[in-house]
Amino acid sequence: MREFSAELQLHTLFVLDGRGRIVSTREHAATPGPRFALIRGATQCAWATRADMDDELAGRVHVLALDEPPTRDFESEPVNAARYIALLGGRIQAGPAFIFPAGIAQPKDIVSINELSLLERHFHGWTADEIPECSPIMAIVEEGAAISVCFCARRSPTAAEAGVATAERFRGRGFAARVTAAWARAIEATGRLPIYSTSWTNGASLAVARKLSLSLCASDWSLYD
DSSP: OOOOOHHHHHHHHEEEOTTSOEEEESSSSOOOOOSEEEEEESSOEEEEEBTTSOHHHHHHHHHHHTTOOOOSOTTSOOTTHHHHHHHHOOEEEEEEEEEOOTTOOOOSSOEEEOOGGGTTTTOTTOOGGGHHHHOSEEEEEETTEEEEEEEEEEEOSSEEEEEEEEOGGGTTSSHHHHHHHHHHHHHHHTTOEEEEEOOTTOHHHHHHHHHTTOEEEEEEEEEEO
């Protein structure tokens, strides 16, 4: 199984072209992605600009990114944050990326699901064609319906990122951590590295990371239109 690196995280989040530019996100409902994405790890930084950016401007951003040092102060802004914003504008999205401890325990009463009917009662908007792309989907099921799920929000040949949802009236009971642990075990069984990422402002998601004793290993700092 691959070890985490900033480069691995970048390729898990985005589809890149031959120049290393962002073509789209790796989500089922793919978007063009950010104008600029910077992943800062403890030993390495990785970055990319969007494919539709003017080459001269992309080159200026690349020169700035070359100056970004690896860091363990993941909540800090990039060294050249103000200069990226001056060049590109847009809105900042930032958050941590975590990896799972080795041998994370397999929770009880978690099942793998692949039927749309199990999601429809509590999770609206799913379509049958996205289930294969989001699998494995690990769930807690009650009365014939999933009430908490963890799935592949993004997936590459070498890694996958968790997406987690719990139906509103079932929250606060620790279900999110349980399905996430089961999902990580299922991803490891495929030979991929399971990754958990969120935003710095998502308190509920950060609480899941703490409950599972996940290891903070990088931060994503991106500029969106």
